[in-house]
Amino acid sequence: MTKPISVAPFPADYVADDALIARRFAGALDQLRSRTNRFFAKLLVVQWLATVALALIVSPKAWEGRIPTTHIHVWAAIFLGGAISLYPAWLGWSRSGLTQTRHAQAAAQMLMSALLIHLTGGRIETHFHVFGSLALLALYRDIRVFATATLIVYVDHLARGWFWPESVYGVLTTTVWRSLEHAGWVLFEVTFLSMTVAASLREMRELVARQIGLEKLNRDKDQVVQTRTHELARSEEQFRAFFNDSPVGLYRATPAGDFIAVNPALLKILGFPSFEALRTAWHSAPGFDGGRAQFLAELSVTDEVLRRDAVWRRQDDRPLHIRETGRAFRDATGKMEHIDGTIDDVTEHRQLEERYLQSQKVQAIGQLAGGVAHDFNNILTVIAGYTHLLLRDPKMTEPLRHGLDQIRIAGVRASGLTGQLLAFSRKQHLQPRVIHLNAVAAEMDSMLQRLVGENIRIRTVGVSGLAAVRADPGQIQQVLMNLVVNARDAMMPKGGLLTIETANVVLGPEYTRIHHDLTPGSYVMLAVSDTGVGMSPEVQARLFEPFFTTKIPGQGTGLGLATCHGIIKQSGGHIAAYSEVGHGTTFKVYLPAVDAEASAEIPAPLQDERRGAGEMILLVEDDRTVRELGCELLTSLGYKVVLSANGLEALDRFKEYPQISLVITDTIMPHMGGRELVSRIHEFAPRLPVLFTSGYTFDALGETGEVAPGCHFMAKPYDPAVMARKIDDCFAESRS
Amino acid sequence: MPRPSHRSGTARSGWRLGAGIALWGGLLACGFGALVSYEMRPGSRADAPLRWPRESKLQAGPHRYSLVMFAHPKCPCSRASLANLESLLVAAPGEISMTICFYDPAGETSEWAETRLVRTARAIPGLKVVLDRDGQLAVEFGAKTSGQVLVFDRDGRQVFDGGLTSARGHEGEDQGGRHLLALARGETRSPLSTPVYGCALREKSALAAQP
Structure with a gap:
């Protein structure tokens, strides 16, 4: 007995319900039976043709003596065989799948057996066609078809046995049992064929059930594949967008370091218009450092991300500071397949770092200068003050006067040095005004010509309609003088042309983006150009560095350009240098343009001392020697003096002497500083004039270096003339 | 004009098919009948002599x-x-x-x-x-x-x-x-x-x- 095919149980999730299985099974069975119908249609026609051929071969003619006639078997094969086969064959093509077609074909197949048996004279061998036909009918997977076939065989045998028994049994009389015996053998085969068909149907149903399950499984898999494909495409698209849009340069390279793919950002960083251009230039361009070989070697022995900094050159030969990271990717055998990496343009970062370091350096020096300046200027104040007082003595002999004069000059130089230290560290006291740079340059023209000597010609190009700027004119004069001296030294001893030029300029975002201390807008440019030796890039890089000088020792302090830089920065401007070795240098100073009208007032030269009329002045100074010097100077200028050593004491003195008409106070003192003292005094007398003194502006007046309205400032060290003028200014303003 | 229902159409088609098969079966029965009839039709009987003809050139055999x-x-x-x-x-x-x-x-x-x-x-x-x-x-x-x-x-x-x-x-x-x-x-x-x-x-x- 046929057993069902043993297969593994199907996953429960994919077992279909019986109704669906039944529908699909019926459909599959219909298809199979339709195919079988068409098969039998062809088979019947073939058998018909074969039968005709058989008749023509075996019994083509019947004879009557010498006269032949076509044998009746030939006609039987043609017409009876045709009748047997053609109608069921037509049904098989046009009515395939129908039950009637199936049974008609089964009957035809068995009748074809009968015809063949007739044509072969009842040969026992031909009877095997019956059993072969039954086996073929099993293709229908329909047990009922066997019933039709068996019935045809039985009826044929029974009828012939009944009407012509000798043609079947060879005797004239027989019983029905002989036909039953004949049919019994047919039934014997049909029984086993039916069992096979039943088993086949069960297996077919199981296959259908599995097919349904597999289809569902495949649909689910297709869905998963579709989802995964979509996700993959999306991921790829995102990666591509990330790769193409990333501001950081990304690349994939061979183990030898040759680029396989780069993103647009990397092309932009390296300055190449296309990947092909980069690949072409990669090996020949000198800008890509050999240090990369070491980097690649390190990558080849690790799976970690490595980083390095290097200096390359862009395609246009500009230096390019890069930061490169890379990681090696390997195949299953561990062989390096490729490198994925990034290249970031850190040129701006490097410049910022350098500026920051420079700034730190300047700040450190400034702090040092500020710390020194406070006490040092007190000392210089005493030296300068007493020197002035002594020099006023008419009884002073000439040798002594000469010595004192040298002390005064040394004091002035020391004071200038301290001022420069404070200037480049941007802790200079400023007295900004609205001025025209053309006027400043014109004011200094003759002085500058004397300064540079005869073999250097100064050309001044001042644009008409130049905008005004707000700056301390004295400091701007200092800047211009430093730049001219610098130009002169660059052109010595050959001489040359020195051009001082002014212009209105507009600095756009592309410029201010590089120079972060500037904001876009209108500026006034002051340019000083020379035709000297020029500067190398290395010198340019350290140009404004304090104490950096290319001059021989003793000829320069290294503070000139640093001072210029500090003053311009403190004034809200910008200074830059452009130089080529052998062609000359241009320094450009940019100061923000202002709308206000320029003041015509240029600092007037110091005049003779003015004398007081007995006004009472409160002098607050914690340094005893300076306090005593101040008292003597003020007394000598004709003022009454009330002294205090600190703010608290001064407050008491002020309350004690309400006739005090001016307060001169140091800014940094124990217990109470000058600014707080003034604030407290102004609570009682808001309009009382104040004159601050300090050796260190920053501590006294804050970052801007500017005094509050109604207040004045007098930097230490000061001499009687300065003091007299400042006091006079205070009283004049108070009166107005 | 009312359309014939699918069921009645199928039934009519089935009837025609059945009739066709029956006609076909009858035709085949006639065919087989004619064939068998021919096969069972004997030839002319002999006017056989009751004794072996003495004048015949054909001699009887030695067996019984x-x-x-x-x-x-x-x-x-x-x-x-x-x-x-x-x-x-x-x-x-x-x-x-x-x-x-x-x-x-x-x-x-x-x-x-x-x-x-x-x-x-x-x-x-x-x-x-x-x-x-x-x-x-x-x-x-x-x-x-x-x-x-x-x-x-x-x-x-x-x-x-x-x-x-x-x-x-x-x-x-x-x-x-x-x-x-x-x-x-x-x-x-x-x-x-x-x-x-x-x-x-x-x-x-x-x-x-x-x-």
Whole structure:
């Protein structure tokens, strides 16, 4: 007995319900039976043709003596065989799948057996066609078809046995049992064929059930594949967008370091218009450092991300500071397949770092200068003050006067040095005004010509309609003088042309983006150009560095350009240098343009001392020697003096002497500083004039270096003339 | 106009199909009936002599019985007769002297009668093959149909007249064969006459002139 095919149980999730299985099974069975119908249609026609051929071969003619006639078997094969086969064959093509077609074909197949048996004279061998036909009918997977076939065989045998028994049994009389015996053998085969068909149907149903399950499984898999494909495409698209849009340069390279793919950002960083251009230039361009070989070697022995900094050159030969990271990717055998990496343009970062370091350096020096300046200027104040007082003595002999004069000059130089230290560290006291740079340059023209000597010609190009700027004119004069001296030294001893030029300029975002201390807008440019030796890039890089000088020792302090830089920065401007070795240098100073009208007032030269009329002045100074010097100077200028050593004491003195008409106070003192003292005094007398003194502006007046309205400032060290003028200014303003 | 329903259309189609199949079945039944009717229609019976003709050139055999079969060399039905004769020869060896006479018409070439049937007969051991020139022997023995068998005993008396097949060209067991086997085995001595199925040995005109 046929057993069902043993297969593994199907996953429960994919077992279909019986109704669906039944529908699909019926459909599959219909298809199979339709195919079988068409098969039998062809088979019947073939058998018909074969039968005709058989008749023509075996019994083509019947004879009557010498006269032949076509044998009746030939006609039987043609017409009876045709009748047997053609109608069921037509049904098989046009009515395939129908039950009637199936049974008609089964009957035809068995009748074809009968015809063949007739044509072969009842040969026992031909009877095997019956059993072969039954086996073929099993293709229908329909047990009922066997019933039709068996019935045809039985009826044929029974009828012939009944009407012509000798043609079947060879005797004239027989019983029905002989036909039953004949049919019994047919039934014997049909029984086993039916069992096979039943088993086949069960297996077919199981296959259908599995097919349904597999289809569902495949649909689910297709869905998963579709989802995964979509996700993959999306991921790829995102990666591509990330790769193409990333501001950081990304690349994939061979183990030898040759680029396989780069993103647009990397092309932009390296300055190449296309990947092909980069690949072409990669090996020949000198800008890509050999240090990369070491980097690649390190990558080849690790799976970690490595980083390095290097200096390359862009395609246009500009230096390019890069930061490169890379990681090696390997195949299953561990062989390096490729490198994925990034290249970031850190040129701006490097410049910022350098500026920051420079700034730190300047700040450190400034702090040092500020710390020194406070006490040092007190000392210089005493030296300068007493020197002035002594020099006023008419009884002073000439040798002594000469010595004192040298002390005064040394004091002035020391004071200038301290001022420069404070200037480049941007802790200079400023007295900004609205001025025209053309006027400043014109004011200094003759002085500058004397300064540079005869073999250097100064050309001044001042644009008409130049905008005004707000700056301390004295400091701007200092800047211009430093730049001219610098130009002169660059052109010595050959001489040359020195051009001082002014212009209105507009600095756009592309410029201010590089120079972060500037904001876009209108500026006034002051340019000083020379035709000297020029500067190398290395010198340019350290140009404004304090104490950096290319001059021989003793000829320069290294503070000139640093001072210029500090003053311009403190004034809200910008200074830059452009130089080529052998062609000359241009320094450009940019100061923000202002709308206000320029003041015509240029600092007037110091005049003779003015004398007081007995006004009472409160002098607050914690340094005893300076306090005593101040008292003597003020007394000598004709003022009454009330002294205090600190703010608290001064407050008491002020309350004690309400006739005090001016307060001169140091800014940094124990217990109470000058600014707080003034604030407290102004609570009682808001309009009382104040004159601050300090050796260190920053501590006294804050970052801007500017005094509050109604207040004045007098930097230490000061001499009687300065003091007299400042006091006079205070009283004049108070009166107005 | 109302459309016929699918069900009624299917039923009508099924009815037509059933009718067609029934008609087809009837046609086939008629066809098979005609075929069987032809196969069961015997040939002309022989005017067989009751004793072995003395004047015949054909001599009786040495065995207890002498059998003479007349056959048309081109008759397809006679293949079954020859096969049954061979079966008899095998079943009763040494009891019956067998001779087969093939019709060999005058005026035809010698190849006309040299058919596969004749060659088959010559290949059967113990079977004497004679070419019956212009059917003289058939006339002498009164045979008219291919497959005609006549059996005489040792005394020359006819004991069987008929064919060895139960239908035209039908090979296998038949009444005549069973009787001859019984004779050979001594189980019976009664004469028997059976129908002969085969082609006419001679043309109808010749047969009509046959005495």
